[in-house]
Amino acid sequence: PTYEKIMISYLDLCMELNRSREAKDGLHQYRNLSQSQAPGSLEVVIRHLIDKAERACLEAKAAADAKVEAGTAPSPADATATEESAVLEVDDLDTGASAGSSLLLTTVSSDPLRTRTDHGILLPRLRFLWESYRAVLDILRSNSKLERLYHGTARGALEFCARYRRRTEFRRLCDMLRMHLGNLQKYGGGGEPVGADGKPNSKVRGWEGWTTESIELHLQTRFVQLETASSLHLYTEGFRTVEDIYNILQISHGA
Incomplete structure:
Protein backbone atom coordinates (compact mmCIF):
# COMPACT_ATOMS: atom_id res chain seq x y z
CA PRO A 1 0.00 0.00 0.00
CA THR A 2 2.87 2.41 0.68
CA TYR A 3 4.30 2.00 -2.81
CA GLU A 4 0.78 2.17 -4.21
CA LYS A 5 0.15 5.55 -2.55
CA ILE A 6 3.49 6.86 -3.79
CA MET A 7 2.68 5.72 -7.32
CA ILE A 8 -0.76 7.33 -7.26
CA SER A 9 0.75 10.62 -6.06
CA TYR A 10 3.39 10.38 -8.79
CA LEU A 11 0.76 9.85 -11.50
CA ASP A 12 -1.31 12.74 -10.16
CA LEU A 13 1.74 14.97 -10.47
CA CYS A 14 2.42 13.73 -14.01
CA MET A 15 -1.13 14.55 -15.01
CA GLU A 16 -1.01 17.98 -13.41
CA LEU A 17 2.16 18.74 -15.40
CA ASN A 18 0.95 16.97 -18.57
CA ARG A 19 3.99 14.66 -18.53
CA SER A 20 2.61 11.59 -20.26
CA ARG A 21 6.02 10.08 -21.01
CA GLU A 22 7.00 10.11 -17.35
CA ALA A 23 3.64 8.61 -16.41
CA LYS A 24 4.20 5.78 -18.90
CA ASP A 25 7.71 5.10 -17.58
CA GLY A 26 6.40 5.04 -14.03
CA LEU A 27 3.67 2.57 -14.93
CA HIS A 28 6.18 0.25 -16.57
CA GLN A 29 8.39 0.35 -13.47
CA TYR A 30 5.44 -0.32 -11.18
CA ARG A 31 4.29 -3.16 -13.42
CA ASN A 32 7.69 -4.82 -13.01
CA VAL A 45 -3.12 2.35 -9.79
CA ILE A 46 -4.19 1.97 -13.42
CA ARG A 47 -7.87 2.52 -12.64
CA HIS A 48 -6.98 5.65 -10.69
CA LEU A 49 -4.98 7.05 -13.61
CA VAL A 68 -16.57 29.89 -26.09
CA GLU A 69 -20.12 30.57 -24.95
CA ALA A 70 -18.88 33.52 -22.92
CA GLY A 71 -16.95 34.78 -25.94
CA THR A 72 -13.63 34.98 -24.12
CA ALA A 73 -10.33 33.55 -25.26
CA PRO A 74 -8.36 31.32 -22.87
CA SER A 75 -6.05 33.02 -20.42
CA PRO A 76 -2.27 32.83 -20.98
CA ALA A 77 -2.06 30.30 -18.14
CA ASP A 78 -4.63 28.07 -19.87
CA ALA A 79 -3.08 28.52 -23.30
CA THR A 80 0.40 27.57 -22.12
CA ALA A 81 -0.31 24.69 -19.76
CA THR A 82 2.88 23.23 -21.18
CA GLU A 83 5.10 24.47 -23.96
CA GLU A 84 4.76 21.17 -25.73
CA SER A 85 0.97 20.92 -25.61
CA ALA A 86 0.41 24.48 -26.83
CA VAL A 87 1.45 23.54 -30.35
CA LEU A 88 -0.43 20.25 -30.75
CA GLU A 89 -1.84 19.47 -34.15
CA VAL A 90 -5.61 19.10 -33.89
CA ASP A 91 -5.80 16.26 -36.40
CA ASP A 92 -3.17 14.13 -34.69
CA LEU A 93 -2.49 13.91 -30.96
CA ASP A 94 0.85 12.16 -31.55
CA THR A 95 2.54 14.94 -33.53
CA GLY A 96 3.25 18.57 -32.76
CA ALA A 97 2.41 21.51 -35.01
CA SER A 98 4.57 24.56 -35.54
CA ALA A 99 3.37 27.95 -34.35
CA GLY A 100 2.78 28.86 -37.99
CA SER A 101 0.58 25.81 -38.49
CA SER A 102 -1.43 26.68 -35.39
CA LEU A 103 -1.86 30.24 -36.63
CA LEU A 104 -2.98 29.01 -40.04
CA LEU A 105 -5.43 26.60 -38.44
CA THR A 106 -6.92 29.45 -36.42
CA THR A 107 -7.12 31.71 -39.46
CA VAL A 108 -8.95 29.27 -41.72
CA SER A 109 -11.23 27.89 -39.01
CA SER A 110 -14.88 28.88 -39.13
CA ASP A 111 -14.63 29.51 -35.38
CA PRO A 112 -11.15 30.86 -34.49
CA LEU A 113 -12.11 31.31 -30.83
CA ARG A 114 -13.13 27.66 -30.58
CA THR A 115 -9.82 26.61 -32.17
CA ARG A 116 -7.70 28.71 -29.80
CA THR A 117 -9.69 27.60 -26.79
CA ASP A 118 -9.43 23.91 -27.68
CA HIS A 119 -5.69 24.29 -28.27
CA GLY A 120 -5.16 25.91 -24.90
CA ILE A 121 -7.51 23.95 -22.65
CA LEU A 122 -8.77 20.72 -24.18
CA LEU A 123 -5.93 19.34 -26.31
CA PRO A 124 -3.40 18.90 -23.48
CA ARG A 125 -5.95 16.78 -21.60
CA LEU A 126 -6.89 14.85 -24.72
CA ARG A 127 -3.29 14.04 -25.41
CA PHE A 128 -2.55 12.93 -21.85
CA LEU A 129 -5.61 10.68 -21.80
CA TRP A 130 -4.74 9.18 -25.19
CA GLU A 131 -1.17 8.45 -24.10
CA SER A 132 -2.49 6.93 -20.86
CA TYR A 133 -4.76 4.57 -22.79
CA ARG A 134 -1.88 3.47 -25.00
CA ALA A 135 0.50 2.96 -22.09
CA HIS A 151 -10.50 -4.81 -22.34
CA GLY A 152 -12.20 -2.20 -20.18
CA THR A 153 -9.39 0.19 -21.07
CA ALA A 154 -9.64 -0.73 -24.76
CA ARG A 155 -13.36 -0.02 -24.78
CA PHE A 170 -8.92 5.28 -33.81
CA ARG A 171 -6.91 3.82 -36.69
CA ARG A 172 -3.82 3.58 -34.50
CA LEU A 173 -5.82 2.01 -31.70
CA CYS A 174 -7.20 -0.62 -34.08
CA ASP A 175 -3.68 -1.38 -35.30
CA MET A 176 -2.47 -1.74 -31.71
CA LEU A 177 -5.29 -4.07 -30.69
CA ARG A 178 -4.77 -6.07 -33.88
CA MET A 179 -1.05 -6.44 -33.14
CA HIS A 180 -1.78 -7.59 -29.58
CA LEU A 181 -4.26 -10.15 -30.88
CA GLY A 182 -1.80 -11.34 -33.51
CA ASN A 183 0.91 -11.89 -30.90
CA LEU A 184 -1.47 -13.89 -28.72
CA GLN A 185 -2.47 -16.00 -31.70
CA LYS A 186 1.13 -16.58 -32.78
CA TYR A 187 2.90 -17.05 -29.45
CA GLY A 188 0.21 -17.68 -26.85
CA GLY A 189 -1.16 -21.09 -27.61
CA GLY A 190 -1.23 -22.13 -23.96
CA GLY A 191 0.82 -22.21 -20.80
CA GLU A 192 3.80 -19.90 -20.34
CA PRO A 193 5.11 -19.20 -23.88
CA VAL A 194 8.87 -19.46 -24.32
CA GLY A 195 11.19 -18.28 -27.06
CA ALA A 196 13.90 -20.16 -28.92
CA ASP A 197 16.35 -19.49 -26.07
CA GLY A 198 14.04 -21.15 -23.55
CA LYS A 199 13.19 -17.86 -21.82
CA PRO A 200 9.64 -16.51 -21.48
CA ASN A 201 8.53 -14.74 -24.65
CA SER A 202 8.39 -11.02 -23.87
CA LYS A 203 5.63 -10.44 -26.43
CA VAL A 204 3.16 -12.47 -24.39
CA ARG A 205 4.67 -12.39 -20.91
CA GLY A 206 2.04 -13.22 -18.31
CA TRP A 207 -0.30 -14.93 -20.78
CA GLU A 208 -1.81 -18.16 -19.48
CA GLY A 209 -3.54 -19.32 -22.63
CA TRP A 210 -6.92 -18.89 -24.29
CA THR A 211 -10.07 -19.45 -22.27
CA GLU A 227 -19.68 0.29 -33.76
CA THR A 228 -17.08 3.04 -33.36
CA ALA A 229 -15.83 2.54 -36.93
CA SER A 230 -19.38 2.99 -38.15
CA SER A 231 -19.97 6.14 -36.08
CA LEU A 232 -16.74 7.67 -37.43
CA HIS A 233 -17.58 6.57 -41.01
CA LEU A 234 -14.32 4.62 -41.24
CA TYR A 235 -15.70 1.70 -43.16
CA THR A 236 -12.34 0.22 -44.16
CA GLU A 237 -11.54 -0.17 -40.47
CA GLY A 238 -14.99 -1.67 -40.03
CA PHE A 239 -14.24 -4.36 -42.62
CA ARG A 240 -10.89 -5.08 -40.97
CA THR A 241 -12.64 -5.38 -37.62
CA VAL A 242 -15.02 -7.96 -39.09
CA GLU A 243 -11.93 -9.93 -40.14
CA ASP A 244 -10.64 -9.66 -36.56
CA ILE A 245 -13.94 -11.04 -35.27
CA TYR A 246 -13.68 -13.94 -37.71
CA ASN A 247 -10.12 -14.69 -36.51
CA ILE A 248 -11.25 -14.67 -32.88
CA LEU A 249 -14.09 -17.06 -33.71
CA GLN A 250 -11.53 -19.37 -35.32
CA ILE A 251 -9.59 -19.35 -32.05
CA SER A 252 -12.76 -20.37 -30.22
CA HIS A 253 -13.05 -23.47 -32.39
CA GLY A 254 -9.64 -24.63 -31.28
CA ALA A 255 -9.81 -23.49 -27.65
Missing part, protein backbone atom coordinates in the same frame (compact mmCIF):
# COMPACT_ATOMS: atom_id res chain seq x y z
CA LEU A 33 7.47 -4.31 -9.25
CA SER A 34 3.92 -5.53 -8.68
CA GLN A 35 2.82 -7.76 -11.56
CA SER A 36 3.72 -11.11 -10.03
CA GLN A 37 3.30 -10.34 -6.33
CA ALA A 38 0.48 -7.78 -6.23
CA PRO A 39 -1.46 -7.53 -9.50
CA GLY A 40 -4.38 -6.08 -7.56
CA SER A 41 -2.27 -3.07 -6.63
CA LEU A 42 -1.35 -2.51 -10.28
CA GLU A 43 -5.05 -2.58 -11.13
CA VAL A 44 -5.84 0.04 -8.46
CA ILE A 50 -7.59 6.34 -16.27
CA ASP A 51 -10.55 7.50 -14.19
CA LYS A 52 -8.86 10.75 -13.21
CA ALA A 53 -7.59 11.44 -16.74
CA GLU A 54 -11.09 10.85 -18.16
CA ARG A 55 -12.63 13.21 -15.61
CA ALA A 56 -10.00 15.86 -16.35
CA CYS A 57 -10.78 15.58 -20.06
CA LEU A 58 -14.51 16.05 -19.49
CA GLU A 59 -13.85 19.01 -17.20
CA ALA A 60 -11.54 20.59 -19.80
CA LYS A 61 -14.21 20.12 -22.47
CA ALA A 62 -16.79 21.81 -20.25
CA ALA A 63 -14.39 24.66 -19.47
CA ALA A 64 -13.61 25.16 -23.16
CA ASP A 65 -17.30 25.19 -24.05
CA ALA A 66 -17.99 27.70 -21.29
CA LYS A 67 -15.26 30.05 -22.53
CA VAL A 136 -2.00 0.86 -20.14
CA LEU A 137 -2.89 -1.28 -23.16
CA ASP A 138 0.80 -1.89 -23.83
CA ILE A 139 1.44 -2.88 -20.22
CA LEU A 140 -1.57 -5.22 -19.99
CA ARG A 141 -1.50 -6.64 -23.52
CA SER A 142 -0.82 -10.21 -22.37
CA ASN A 143 -1.64 -10.11 -18.67
CA SER A 144 -4.19 -12.86 -18.05
CA LYS A 145 -4.75 -11.78 -14.44
CA LEU A 146 -5.82 -8.29 -15.51
CA GLU A 147 -7.50 -9.22 -18.77
CA ARG A 148 -10.79 -7.56 -17.82
CA LEU A 149 -8.97 -4.32 -17.09
CA TYR A 150 -7.22 -4.50 -20.48
CA GLY A 156 -12.75 3.25 -22.95
CA ALA A 157 -10.22 4.25 -25.61
CA LEU A 158 -12.69 3.37 -28.36
CA GLU A 159 -15.37 5.48 -26.70
CA PHE A 160 -12.82 8.30 -26.40
CA CYS A 161 -12.26 8.17 -30.17
CA ALA A 162 -16.00 8.27 -30.81
CA ARG A 163 -16.75 11.06 -28.32
CA TYR A 164 -13.99 13.39 -29.52
CA ARG A 165 -14.11 12.32 -33.20
CA ARG A 166 -10.49 11.14 -33.17
CA ARG A 167 -10.21 9.29 -36.48
CA THR A 168 -6.41 9.14 -36.63
CA GLU A 169 -6.19 7.81 -33.09
CA THR A 212 -13.75 -19.07 -23.04
CA GLU A 213 -13.76 -15.82 -21.07
CA SER A 214 -10.75 -14.50 -23.02
CA ILE A 215 -12.48 -15.10 -26.32
CA GLU A 216 -15.70 -13.50 -25.07
CA LEU A 217 -13.83 -10.39 -23.89
CA HIS A 218 -12.05 -10.04 -27.23
CA LEU A 219 -15.34 -10.35 -29.09
CA GLN A 220 -17.03 -7.74 -26.90
CA THR A 221 -14.19 -5.31 -27.54
CA ARG A 222 -14.35 -5.88 -31.31
CA PHE A 223 -18.10 -5.26 -31.34
CA VAL A 224 -17.49 -1.87 -29.71
CA GLN A 225 -14.69 -1.29 -32.22
CA LEU A 226 -17.04 -2.08 -35.10
Whole structure:
Protein backbone atom coordinates (compact mmCIF):
# COMPACT_ATOMS: atom_id res chain seq x y z
CA PRO A 1 0.00 0.00 0.00
CA THR A 2 2.87 2.41 0.68
CA TYR A 3 4.30 2.00 -2.81
CA GLU A 4 0.78 2.17 -4.21
CA LYS A 5 0.15 5.55 -2.55
CA ILE A 6 3.49 6.86 -3.79
CA MET A 7 2.68 5.72 -7.32
CA ILE A 8 -0.76 7.33 -7.26
CA SER A 9 0.75 10.62 -6.06
CA TYR A 10 3.39 10.38 -8.79
CA LEU A 11 0.76 9.85 -11.50
CA ASP A 12 -1.31 12.74 -10.16
CA LEU A 13 1.74 14.97 -10.47
CA CYS A 14 2.42 13.73 -14.01
CA MET A 15 -1.13 14.55 -15.01
CA GLU A 16 -1.01 17.98 -13.41
CA LEU A 17 2.16 18.74 -15.40
CA ASN A 18 0.95 16.97 -18.57
CA ARG A 19 3.99 14.66 -18.53
CA SER A 20 2.61 11.59 -20.26
CA ARG A 21 6.02 10.08 -21.01
CA GLU A 22 7.00 10.11 -17.35
CA ALA A 23 3.64 8.61 -16.41
CA LYS A 24 4.20 5.78 -18.90
CA ASP A 25 7.71 5.10 -17.58
CA GLY A 26 6.40 5.04 -14.03
CA LEU A 27 3.67 2.57 -14.93
CA HIS A 28 6.18 0.25 -16.57
CA GLN A 29 8.39 0.35 -13.47
CA TYR A 30 5.44 -0.32 -11.18
CA ARG A 31 4.29 -3.16 -13.42
CA ASN A 32 7.69 -4.82 -13.01
CA LEU A 33 7.47 -4.31 -9.25
CA SER A 34 3.92 -5.53 -8.68
CA GLN A 35 2.82 -7.76 -11.56
CA SER A 36 3.72 -11.11 -10.03
CA GLN A 37 3.30 -10.34 -6.33
CA ALA A 38 0.48 -7.78 -6.23
CA PRO A 39 -1.46 -7.53 -9.50
CA GLY A 40 -4.38 -6.08 -7.56
CA SER A 41 -2.27 -3.07 -6.63
CA LEU A 42 -1.35 -2.51 -10.28
CA GLU A 43 -5.05 -2.58 -11.13
CA VAL A 44 -5.84 0.04 -8.46
CA VAL A 45 -3.12 2.35 -9.79
CA ILE A 46 -4.19 1.97 -13.42
CA ARG A 47 -7.87 2.52 -12.64
CA HIS A 48 -6.98 5.65 -10.69
CA LEU A 49 -4.98 7.05 -13.61
CA ILE A 50 -7.59 6.34 -16.27
CA ASP A 51 -10.55 7.50 -14.19
CA LYS A 52 -8.86 10.75 -13.21
CA ALA A 53 -7.59 11.44 -16.74
CA GLU A 54 -11.09 10.85 -18.16
CA ARG A 55 -12.63 13.21 -15.61
CA ALA A 56 -10.00 15.86 -16.35
CA CYS A 57 -10.78 15.58 -20.06
CA LEU A 58 -14.51 16.05 -19.49
CA GLU A 59 -13.85 19.01 -17.20
CA ALA A 60 -11.54 20.59 -19.80
CA LYS A 61 -14.21 20.12 -22.47
CA ALA A 62 -16.79 21.81 -20.25
CA ALA A 63 -14.39 24.66 -19.47
CA ALA A 64 -13.61 25.16 -23.16
CA ASP A 65 -17.30 25.19 -24.05
CA ALA A 66 -17.99 27.70 -21.29
CA LYS A 67 -15.26 30.05 -22.53
CA VAL A 68 -16.57 29.89 -26.09
CA GLU A 69 -20.12 30.57 -24.95
CA ALA A 70 -18.88 33.52 -22.92
CA GLY A 71 -16.95 34.78 -25.94
CA THR A 72 -13.63 34.98 -24.12
CA ALA A 73 -10.33 33.55 -25.26
CA PRO A 74 -8.36 31.32 -22.87
CA SER A 75 -6.05 33.02 -20.42
CA PRO A 76 -2.27 32.83 -20.98
CA ALA A 77 -2.06 30.30 -18.14
CA ASP A 78 -4.63 28.07 -19.87
CA ALA A 79 -3.08 28.52 -23.30
CA THR A 80 0.40 27.57 -22.12
CA ALA A 81 -0.31 24.69 -19.76
CA THR A 82 2.88 23.23 -21.18
CA GLU A 83 5.10 24.47 -23.96
CA GLU A 84 4.76 21.17 -25.73
CA SER A 85 0.97 20.92 -25.61
CA ALA A 86 0.41 24.48 -26.83
CA VAL A 87 1.45 23.54 -30.35
CA LEU A 88 -0.43 20.25 -30.75
CA GLU A 89 -1.84 19.47 -34.15
CA VAL A 90 -5.61 19.10 -33.89
CA ASP A 91 -5.80 16.26 -36.40
CA ASP A 92 -3.17 14.13 -34.69
CA LEU A 93 -2.49 13.91 -30.96
CA ASP A 94 0.85 12.16 -31.55
CA THR A 95 2.54 14.94 -33.53
CA GLY A 96 3.25 18.57 -32.76
CA ALA A 97 2.41 21.51 -35.01
CA SER A 98 4.57 24.56 -35.54
CA ALA A 99 3.37 27.95 -34.35
CA GLY A 100 2.78 28.86 -37.99
CA SER A 101 0.58 25.81 -38.49
CA SER A 102 -1.43 26.68 -35.39
CA LEU A 103 -1.86 30.24 -36.63
CA LEU A 104 -2.98 29.01 -40.04
CA LEU A 105 -5.43 26.60 -38.44
CA THR A 106 -6.92 29.45 -36.42
CA THR A 107 -7.12 31.71 -39.46
CA VAL A 108 -8.95 29.27 -41.72
CA SER A 109 -11.23 27.89 -39.01
CA SER A 110 -14.88 28.88 -39.13
CA ASP A 111 -14.63 29.51 -35.38
CA PRO A 112 -11.15 30.86 -34.49
CA LEU A 113 -12.11 31.31 -30.83
CA ARG A 114 -13.13 27.66 -30.58
CA THR A 115 -9.82 26.61 -32.17
CA ARG A 116 -7.70 28.71 -29.80
CA THR A 117 -9.69 27.60 -26.79
CA ASP A 118 -9.43 23.91 -27.68
CA HIS A 119 -5.69 24.29 -28.27
CA GLY A 120 -5.16 25.91 -24.90
CA ILE A 121 -7.51 23.95 -22.65
CA LEU A 122 -8.77 20.72 -24.18
CA LEU A 123 -5.93 19.34 -26.31
CA PRO A 124 -3.40 18.90 -23.48
CA ARG A 125 -5.95 16.78 -21.60
CA LEU A 126 -6.89 14.85 -24.72
CA ARG A 127 -3.29 14.04 -25.41
CA PHE A 128 -2.55 12.93 -21.85
CA LEU A 129 -5.61 10.68 -21.80
CA TRP A 130 -4.74 9.18 -25.19
CA GLU A 131 -1.17 8.45 -24.10
CA SER A 132 -2.49 6.93 -20.86
CA TYR A 133 -4.76 4.57 -22.79
CA ARG A 134 -1.88 3.47 -25.00
CA ALA A 135 0.50 2.96 -22.09
CA VAL A 136 -2.00 0.86 -20.14
CA LEU A 137 -2.89 -1.28 -23.16
CA ASP A 138 0.80 -1.89 -23.83
CA ILE A 139 1.44 -2.88 -20.22
CA LEU A 140 -1.57 -5.22 -19.99
CA ARG A 141 -1.50 -6.64 -23.52
CA SER A 142 -0.82 -10.21 -22.37
CA ASN A 143 -1.64 -10.11 -18.67
CA SER A 144 -4.19 -12.86 -18.05
CA LYS A 145 -4.75 -11.78 -14.44
CA LEU A 146 -5.82 -8.29 -15.51
CA GLU A 147 -7.50 -9.22 -18.77
CA ARG A 148 -10.79 -7.56 -17.82
CA LEU A 149 -8.97 -4.32 -17.09
CA TYR A 150 -7.22 -4.50 -20.48
CA HIS A 151 -10.50 -4.81 -22.34
CA GLY A 152 -12.20 -2.20 -20.18
CA THR A 153 -9.39 0.19 -21.07
CA ALA A 154 -9.64 -0.73 -24.76
CA ARG A 155 -13.36 -0.02 -24.78
CA GLY A 156 -12.75 3.25 -22.95
CA ALA A 157 -10.22 4.25 -25.61
CA LEU A 158 -12.69 3.37 -28.36
CA GLU A 159 -15.37 5.48 -26.70
CA PHE A 160 -12.82 8.30 -26.40
CA CYS A 161 -12.26 8.17 -30.17
CA ALA A 162 -16.00 8.27 -30.81
CA ARG A 163 -16.75 11.06 -28.32
CA TYR A 164 -13.99 13.39 -29.52
CA ARG A 165 -14.11 12.32 -33.20
CA ARG A 166 -10.49 11.14 -33.17
CA ARG A 167 -10.21 9.29 -36.48
CA THR A 168 -6.41 9.14 -36.63
CA GLU A 169 -6.19 7.81 -33.09
CA PHE A 170 -8.92 5.28 -33.81
CA ARG A 171 -6.91 3.82 -36.69
CA ARG A 172 -3.82 3.58 -34.50
CA LEU A 173 -5.82 2.01 -31.70
CA CYS A 174 -7.20 -0.62 -34.08
CA ASP A 175 -3.68 -1.38 -35.30
CA MET A 176 -2.47 -1.74 -31.71
CA LEU A 177 -5.29 -4.07 -30.69
CA ARG A 178 -4.77 -6.07 -33.88
CA MET A 179 -1.05 -6.44 -33.14
CA HIS A 180 -1.78 -7.59 -29.58
CA LEU A 181 -4.26 -10.15 -30.88
CA GLY A 182 -1.80 -11.34 -33.51
CA ASN A 183 0.91 -11.89 -30.90
CA LEU A 184 -1.47 -13.89 -28.72
CA GLN A 185 -2.47 -16.00 -31.70
CA LYS A 186 1.13 -16.58 -32.78
CA TYR A 187 2.90 -17.05 -29.45
CA GLY A 188 0.21 -17.68 -26.85
CA GLY A 189 -1.16 -21.09 -27.61
CA GLY A 190 -1.23 -22.13 -23.96
CA GLY A 191 0.82 -22.21 -20.80
CA GLU A 192 3.80 -19.90 -20.34
CA PRO A 193 5.11 -19.20 -23.88
CA VAL A 194 8.87 -19.46 -24.32
CA GLY A 195 11.19 -18.28 -27.06
CA ALA A 196 13.90 -20.16 -28.92
CA ASP A 197 16.35 -19.49 -26.07
CA GLY A 198 14.04 -21.15 -23.55
CA LYS A 199 13.19 -17.86 -21.82
CA PRO A 200 9.64 -16.51 -21.48
CA ASN A 201 8.53 -14.74 -24.65
CA SER A 202 8.39 -11.02 -23.87
CA LYS A 203 5.63 -10.44 -26.43
CA VAL A 204 3.16 -12.47 -24.39
CA ARG A 205 4.67 -12.39 -20.91
CA GLY A 206 2.04 -13.22 -18.31
CA TRP A 207 -0.30 -14.93 -20.78
CA GLU A 208 -1.81 -18.16 -19.48
CA GLY A 209 -3.54 -19.32 -22.63
CA TRP A 210 -6.92 -18.89 -24.29
CA THR A 211 -10.07 -19.45 -22.27
CA THR A 212 -13.75 -19.07 -23.04
CA GLU A 213 -13.76 -15.82 -21.07
CA SER A 214 -10.75 -14.50 -23.02
CA ILE A 215 -12.48 -15.10 -26.32
CA GLU A 216 -15.70 -13.50 -25.07
CA LEU A 217 -13.83 -10.39 -23.89
CA HIS A 218 -12.05 -10.04 -27.23
CA LEU A 219 -15.34 -10.35 -29.09
CA GLN A 220 -17.03 -7.74 -26.90
CA THR A 221 -14.19 -5.31 -27.54
CA ARG A 222 -14.35 -5.88 -31.31
CA PHE A 223 -18.10 -5.26 -31.34
CA VAL A 224 -17.49 -1.87 -29.71
CA GLN A 225 -14.69 -1.29 -32.22
CA LEU A 226 -17.04 -2.08 -35.10
CA GLU A 227 -19.68 0.29 -33.76
CA THR A 228 -17.08 3.04 -33.36
CA ALA A 229 -15.83 2.54 -36.93
CA SER A 230 -19.38 2.99 -38.15
CA SER A 231 -19.97 6.14 -36.08
CA LEU A 232 -16.74 7.67 -37.43
CA HIS A 233 -17.58 6.57 -41.01
CA LEU A 234 -14.32 4.62 -41.24
CA TYR A 235 -15.70 1.70 -43.16
CA THR A 236 -12.34 0.22 -44.16
CA GLU A 237 -11.54 -0.17 -40.47
CA GLY A 238 -14.99 -1.67 -40.03
CA PHE A 239 -14.24 -4.36 -42.62
CA ARG A 240 -10.89 -5.08 -40.97
CA THR A 241 -12.64 -5.38 -37.62
CA VAL A 242 -15.02 -7.96 -39.09
CA GLU A 243 -11.93 -9.93 -40.14
CA ASP A 244 -10.64 -9.66 -36.56
CA ILE A 245 -13.94 -11.04 -35.27
CA TYR A 246 -13.68 -13.94 -37.71
CA ASN A 247 -10.12 -14.69 -36.51
CA ILE A 248 -11.25 -14.67 -32.88
CA LEU A 249 -14.09 -17.06 -33.71
CA GLN A 250 -11.53 -19.37 -35.32
CA ILE A 251 -9.59 -19.35 -32.05
CA SER A 252 -12.76 -20.37 -30.22
CA HIS A 253 -13.05 -23.47 -32.39
CA GLY A 254 -9.64 -24.63 -31.28
CA ALA A 255 -9.81 -23.49 -27.65
